[in-house]
Amino acid sequence: NTINKGSVSWSSPSNIALVKYWGKKQTQIPENPSISFTLDNCKTITVLDFVKKETQDDVFSFEVFLDEIPKPEFHPKIETFFNRIEAYLPFLKQFHFTIKTKNTFPHSSGIASSASGMSALALCLVSIEKQLNPNLSETEFIQKASFLARLGSGSACRSLEGDLVVWGTHPEIEGSNDLFGVKYPYKVHDNFKNYQDTILLVDKGEKQVSSTVGHNLMYGHPFASQRFGQAVDNISKIKLILESGDLEAFIALVESEALTLHAMMMTSMPYFILMKPNTLQIINRIWSFREETKLPISFTLDAGANVHVLYPEQYTDDILKFIQDELVAYCQNGHYICDKIGFGAKQL
Ligand code: PMV
Numbered sequence: 001n002t003i004n005k006g007s008v009s010w011s012s013p014s015n016i017a018l019v020k021y022w023g024k025k026q027t028q029i030p031e032n033p034s035i036s037f038t039l040d041n042c043k044t045i046t047v048l049d050f051v052k053k054e055t056q057d058d059v060f061s062f063e064v065f066l067d068e069i070p071k072p073e074f075h076p077k078i079e080t081f082f083n084r085i086e087a088y089l090p091f092l093k094q095f096h097f098t099i100k101t102k103n104t105f106p107h108s109s110g111i112a113s114s115a116s117g118m119s120a121l122a123l124c125l126v127s128i129e130k131q132l133n134p135n136l137s138e139t140e141f142i143q144k145a146s147f148l149a150r151l152g153s154g155s156a157c158r159s160l161e162g163d164l165v166v167w168g169t170h171p172e173i174e175g176s177n178d179l180f181g182v183k184y185p186y187k188v189h190d191n192f193k194n195y196q197d198t199i200l201l202v203d204k205g206e207k208q209v210s211s212t213v214g215h216n217l218m219y220g221h222p223f224a225s226q227r228f229g230q231a232v233d234n235i236s237k238i239k240l241i242l243e244s245g246d247l248e249a250f251i252a253l254v255e256s257e258a259l260t261l262h263a264m265m266m267t268s269m270p271y272f273i274l275m276k277p278n279t280l281q282i283i284n285r286i287w288s289f290r291e292e293t294k295l296p297i298s299f300t301l302d303a304g305a306n307v308h309v310l311y312p313e314q315y316t317d318d319i320l321k322f323i324q325d326e327l328v329a330y331c332q333n334g335h336y337i338c339d340k341i342g343f344g345a346k347q348l
Pocket of ligand 1: 020021034155211302303
């Protein structure tokens with residue numbers, strides 16, 4: 001099949017891990033399995049235009065725009081990504097690519113766009129492959145896109161499908177593997193349907209520790225092997241929780257995972273504190289509110305100061321009121337984003 005030019009487009013969401021991935025081996029292989037909620041509103045929309053080069057050469061040729069503005073500062077990351085995936089997409093050097101991307105969340109929100117951005121780009125590239133090789137099945141398509149997204153940013157491989165995705169080999173999760181994310185294959189209790197995630201933007205600055213640096217901190221970390229073992233155990237536990245709908249156990253597991261992620265950063269060498277004073281204010285207030293009201297509100301964290309407030313949809317009115325009345329005061333410029341569990345990427 002020869003194709004000279006075309007355009008493909010995907011929207012792909014962000015995701016928030018419940019059991020965290022922190023620590024990797026060579027070539028983006030995770031040290032432990034992780035599981036995440038796919039988000040719905042926080043997403044990247046990417047249009048990829050491609051045109052056959054006039055003369056074939058041995059370099060990657062592309063330009064990148066974010067919100068229609070050229071972003072030469074993104075080039076090294078994409079060059080690295082293309083180098084990693086070229087073996088799996090042999091057409092890569094035959095085309096010139098124009099990558100036009102935008103996020104539904106503000107760029108400087110402290111929300112990492114790497115998961116949504118890398119998964120959207122990987123999906124666009126596999127769409128081109130599909131045009132060249134129409135035999136690619138639906139399953140092969142999604143697995144390959146997740147595999148490639150992983151090579152861009154590990155957690156990106158969990159963004160293509162929803163509403164729960166597992167990445168990393170686990171003996172009790174059928175199909176789980178280190179190379180690509182798989183949709184959680186078991187029945188999930190109604191308590192977790194439409195789970196809400198209100199993201200409180202405590203600090204919208206650049207990440208203090210890049211995830212590459214962060215993962216590397218787990219090499220020679222004094223608690224590394226215990227942590228990796230704990231994540232395996234927590235996947236077993238969350239499997240039972242997701243089936244039974246035990247919200248109390250869910251809250252304990254998810255909050256412990258968030259604090260453990262931060263504990264790993266506080267106990268590495270060099271060490272980092274990625275929470276801000278307002279992160280702790282919010283956590284303490286969530287705990288006292290839960291004590292007072294008995295509502296199943298909980299939090300999780302990424303590798304930064306922002307807080308993801310998680311709760312079942314049926315409590316949205318009460319919890320959103322609490323967030324607006326009390327927690328928003330701890331957010332930078334009062335900013336927060338209402339999101340919920342979503343169902344993955346869409347071709348546009
Ligand atoms: O995908 P990366 O390399 O940016 O790593 C992200 C890791 C965490 O977001 C902190 C946890 C996770 O599992 O998503």
